[in-house]
Amino acid sequence: MARCIALVPAAGHGSRFGSATPKQYLDINGQPLLAHTLAVLAANPDIDQVAVVISPGDEWFDSFDWPQPKLTVLRVGGASRAESVANGLAALAPAADDWVLVHDAARCCLSPQALARLIAEIGDDAVGGILAQPVADTVKQGDAAARISATVPRDGLWLAQTPQMFRAGLLACALADAANPAITDEASAIELLGHAPRLVVGEAQNFKVTWPGDLALAAAILAARN
Ligand code: CTP
Ligand code: MG
Numbered sequence: 001m002a003r004c005i006a007l008v009p010a011a012g013h014g015s016r017f018g019s020a021t022p023k024q025y026l027d028i029n030g031q032p033l034l035a036h037t038l039a040v041l042a043a044n045p046d047i048d049q050v051a052v053v054i055s056p057g058d059e060w061f062d063s064f065d066w067p068q069p070k071l072t073v074l075r076v077g078g079a080s081r082a083e084s085v086a087n088g089l090a091a092l093a094p095a096a097d098d099w100v101l102v103h104d105a106a107r108c109c110l111s112p113q114a115l116a117r118l119i120a121e122i123g124d125d126a127v128g129g130i131l132a133q134p135v136a137d138t139v140k141q142g143d144a145a146a147r148i149s150a151t152v153p154r155d156g157l158w159l160a161q162t163p164q165m166f167r168a169g170l171l172a173c174a175l176a177d178a179a180n181p182a183i184t185d186e187a188s189a190i191e192l193l194g195h196a197p198r199l200v201v202g203e204a205q206n207f208k209v210t211w212p213g214d215l216a217l218a219a220a221i222l223a224a225r226n
Pocket of ligand 2: 012
């Protein structure tokens, strides 16, 4: 039977966040951010294994306890997110028809409900798909001087989130050229092969912790849930 593996790239430096400690190890409500991310994935009964990709030179991971029976640690992070995912996939060597759910370490507020919805809706899809949010705000094109040059119709526009769920064989094939700058998420790599991944409605709270101000918002969301 096909297995279901969560693959969590966590080898970034968090340059926009700007802290000396990478954002995935910063404290949120008494635990490193990454622990919240791994917990929601491990708690899903359909997920068999949770693999986290960290940098080979990571100085922080081993200073925490990670009491997750489903957890596998892969010290094979690469120069870009796509390379970290490709390296992690190569190290895991899953069966071609296993499902892989790639989920950003920095999206620690993913809800169990949204995760379950993705797995339920993609479980028999021929291509795979992603959580995404329909764009709610009016979209502006800005110029170099931060002046509006156009208003972009938002019909049909979605913001890609993670997890992004694809069969391991198709994903490995799509990420064969992980250094291609056009590959900014797994779906874009699958699209380059000519496929059209499914869009499953995500949630605003599944945002990516990116800027320093995001940490307090994530803490509030997680505190309200517990
Ligand atoms: N990531 C990774 N390997 C990289 C770069 C990023 O595994 N070489 C991971 C990050 O750890 C993060 C996820 O990919 O969990 C999404 O990336 P992002 O939010 O952009 O994190 P960073 O790249 O660390 O942040 P920044 O872009 O601000 O430097
Ligand atoms: Mg980045």
